[in-house]
Amino acid sequence: MKTSPKYYIVEAGALPEVFLKVAEAKRLLETGEVSTVNAATQAVDLSRSAFYKYRDSIAPFQNLMAGRIITFQLMLVDRAGFLSGILSIFAACGANILTINQSIPSNGAAMVTISAETTDLLCPVEELLKQISAQSGVLKAGIVAG
Numbered sequence: 001m002k003t004s005p006k007y008y009i010v011e012a013g014a015l016p017e018v019f020l021k022v023a024e025a026k027r028l029l030e031t032g033e034v035s036t037v038n039a040a041t042q043a044v045d046l047s048r049s050a051f052y053k054y055r056d057s058i059a060p061f062q063n064l065m066a067g068r069i070i071t072f073q074l075m076l077v078d079r080a081g082f083l084s085g086i087l088s089i090f091a092a093c094g095a096n097i098l099t100i101n102q103s104i105p106s107n108g109a110a111m112v113t114i115s116a117e118t119t120d121l122l123c124p125v126e127e128l129l130k131q132i133s134a135q136s137g138v139l140k141a142g143i144v145a146g
Contacts, residue, residue, distance in 0.1 A: 071145040077137035078105035094122035
């Protein structure tokens with residue numbers, strides 16, 4: 001019986017060097033900076049066998065999230081028009097909003113859950129979350145599903 005794969009999100013600094021080299025070699029190929037696996041593995045000082053062993057198992061987080069529905073959970077201050085400004089950040093990054101759910105504000109803040117389609121995302125998911133978190137009225141921001 002085949003088991004389904006498990007996925008983990010791991011900070012790049014905690015990964016063995018071979019995984020980082022495979023990811024970089026894949027990037028070189030995807031961007032067209034090199035045209036062959038041999039050139040990519042030479043550029044990052046990696047054996048071709050290691051590249052082929054791990055290539056299908058390694059992908060940057062934003063690539064895994066591309067073309068998917070991601071659910072963001074935000075704690076926002078209760079201020080007229082503030083949610084509209086947050087939604088404009090989603091629009092600027094090319095996220096297609098599918099659902100918005102907001103709790104009744106309590107103690108000057110409201111929990112907002114936003115689900116968005118990320119197929120046409122113009123910036124990495126991490127950048128989108130960073131831009132949202134940088135707003136002065138965002139008390140908490142995170143991804144809860146994707």
